[in-house]
Amino acid sequence: MIKGAIFDVDGTLLDSMGIWKDVGVRYLNSIGIEAEPDLGNILFTMSIQEGAQYVKEHYHLSQETDEIEQNVLDIISDYYKETAPLKSGAVELLEKLRNSNIPMTIASSNNKKEIEMAFERLEIAKYFDRIFTCEEAGAGKTKPDIYLQAAEYLGSRPEETLVFEDVIHAVRTAKKAGFQVIGIYDEASKDDQEEIQREADCYCRDWRELMKKKTALTIAGSDSSGGAGIQADIKTMQANGVYAMSAITALTAQNTTGVTGIMEVSPEFLENQLDAVITDIRPDAVKIGMVSSEKLIKTISKKLKEHHAENIVVDPVMVATSGSRLISENAIETLKTQLLPMASVITPNIPEAEVLAEMEIRSEKDMVEAAKKINEMYHCAVLCKGGHSLNDANDLLYQNGKATWFRGKRINNPNTHGTGCTLSSAIASNLAKGYSLEESIHRAKEYISGALAAMLDLGKGSGPMDHGFEIRGRFGI
Numbered sequence: 001m002i003k004g005a006i007f008d009v010d011g012t013l014l015d016s017m018g019i020w021k022d023v024g025v026r027y028l029n030s031i032g033i034e035a036e037p038d039l040g041n042i043l044f045t046m047s048i049q050e051g052a053q054y055v056k057e058h059y060h061l062s063q064e065t066d067e068i069e070q071n072v073l074d075i076i077s078d079y080y081k082e083t084a085p086l087k088s089g090a091v092e093l094l095e096k097l098r099n100s101n102i103p104m105t106i107a108s109s110n111n112k113k114e115i116e117m118a119f120e121r122l123e124i125a126k127y128f129d130r131i132f133t134c135e136e137a138g139a140g141k142t143k144p145d146i147y148l149q150a151a152e153y154l155g156s157r158p159e160e161t162l163v164f165e166d167v168i169h170a171v172r173t174a175k176k177a178g179f180q181v182i183g184i185y186d187e188a189s190k191d192d193q194e195e196i197q198r199e200a201d202c203y204c205r206d207w208r209e210l211m212k213k214k215t216a217l218t219i220a221g222s223d224s225s226g227g228a229g230i231q232a233d234i235k236t237m238q239a240n241g242v243y244a245m246s247a248i249t250a251l252t253a254q255n256t257t258g259v260t261g262i263m264e265v266s267p268e269f270l271e272n273q274l275d276a277v278i279t280d281i282r283p284d285a286v287k288i289g290m291v292s293s294e295k296l297i298k299t300i301s302k303k304l305k306e307h308h309a310e311n312i313v314v315d316p317v318m319v320a321t322s323g324s325r326l327i328s329e330n331a332i333e334t335l336k337t338q339l340l341p342m343a344s345v346i347t348p349n350i351p352e353a354e355v356l357a358e359m360e361i362r363s364e365k366d367m368v369e370a371a372k373k374i375n376e377m378y379h380c381a382v383l384c385k386g387g388h389s390l391n392d393a394n395d396l397l398y399q400n401g402k403a404t405w406f407r408g409k410r411i412n413n414p415n416t417h418g419t420g421c422t423l424s425s426a427i428a429s430n431l432a433k434g435y436s437l438e439e440s441i442h443r444a445k446e447y448i449s450g451a452l453a454a455m456l457d458l459g460k461g462s463g464p465m466d467h468g469f470e471i472r473g474r475f476g477i
């Protein structure tokens with residue numbers, strides 16, 4: 001759960017990085033000298049003192065460096081006081097965080113005075129309880145001090161705190177210190193964008209893009225008891241902040257004790273649903289759950305390719321906890337060859353991973369070996385879920401030759417109907433919102449732990465979880 005947010009200023013909230021490239025040219029122009037074409041880049045990495053020394057020597061100026069420095073500082077100060085604009089969508093983002101009762105601070109390498117002047121003019125001072133500067137923190141943003149001091153002030157731990165940044169060294173520092181980092185594009189650091197995208201938990205071109213409601217589509221079967229399948233997926237997507245859509249593969253007559261009937265839709269009708277949804281509201285992520293027959297799998301594969309679907313999470317549902325089979329034997333082969341290679345990640349539980357890897361899983365070492373085998377066979381990231389273990393809830397991600405454990409505390413709750421559907425839908429929701437795969441899994445596990453810990457107890461068998469455990473507000477009472 002997010003309990004605080006820390007914002008950088010220049011390049012993040014303000015579209016102000018240009019002044020630091022432009023200030024030397026402006027200064028020289030003010031004394032009637034034309035600057036060399038590349039002066040902005042030459043001065044960009046220098047301190048103001050170094051820059052003043054450079055222009056004095058290079059342009060044979062009679063002014064002392066102290067005077068040049070002061071004139072440059074005045075130009076910068078005037079810029080913040082009168083001109084520095086907000087980045088697009090910044091106010092909407094601040095408003096949204098304030099409405100969610102998330103306290104916010106500033107962490108900036110700039111001077112407090114400049115920030116205060118700009119914030120007052122732009123009417124955004126009201127969003128921030130305090131401004132932290134690198135000068136006061138005693139270190140620049142290659143060290144985590146400023147973020148840690150800001151988080152301590154907010155009363156949130158790093159993992160509960162969002163850091164908004166636009167430059168790679170700051171993104172790296174905050175990430176390394178355990179914060180959740182949102183990276184944003186800025187012209188001044190355009191050459192580092194790919195790296196920022198890789199290192200940050202979430203990345204966006206501008207704040208409006210981050211604010212836009214993200215969408216997710218579930219292609220799965222209906223569970224009449226509401227704990228698994230389409231119903232669990234939609235509740236999960238809603239609770240994880242995305243707009244949920246569905247294409248139903250089958251109706252099941254099901255409750256917490258078992259499945260008493262399955263009625264599949266025709267491939268034509270599934271195709272119809274997929275076309276209707278995707279051509280109108282494009283999903284930012286797709287989750288695929290129960291698909292019981294070869295024909296339906298082929299339809300999904302064809303349609304998702306045709307529509308260039310992204311962020312596909314495949315939960316290779318085979319058997320429900322209650323013991324009922326949810327896929328035909330021959331469809332498993334088609335699932336392997338047609339759907340797995342399209343997936344950003346697949347989420348088999350231990351029995352499903354055993355079928356896909358064609359080996360027994362008895363230990364954590366076996367989980368790694370099976371996930372590696374599946375990854376090499378089908379070229380997709382594999383999250384082997386450990387919910388069927390007795391003592392823990394440790395899941396293993398295998399991708400790009402690397403195994404990463406997501407360790408979870410086992411919650412003593414016998415009502416685990418729909419855990420697989422819920423986890424895969426939460427991962428898809430997080431991918432839709434732009435989180436990296438690792439962060440998407442991490443957040444999905446936190447969500448499922450919360451839903452299990454709410455201890456809902458319904459039905460005669462293994463009951464459903466409380467998907468809405470964190471949905472509060474006046475209509476929730």
Ligand SMILES: Nc1ncnc2c1ncn2[C@@H]1O[C@H](COP(=O)(O)OP(=O)(O)O)[C@@H](O)[C@H]1O
Nearest residue numbers: 349385386387388393394409410411419420423
């Ligand atoms: N009792 C539990 N406590 C905490 N997490 C659990 C528990 N049971 C399952 N999980 C988690 O729920 C997710 C779904 O896992 P699993 O139950 O193995 O899937 P499936 O429902 O497909 O069999 C995994 O992240 C797993 O670690």
Ligand SMILES: Cc1ncc(COP(=O)(O)OP(=O)(O)O)c(N)n1
Nearest residue numbers: 221228229320321417418419420421
């Ligand atoms: C319609 C439908 N789809 C999938 C499942 C399996 O759900 P899962 O999340 O794996 O949960 P359990 O049934 O294993 O608890 C289902 N039962 N029905």
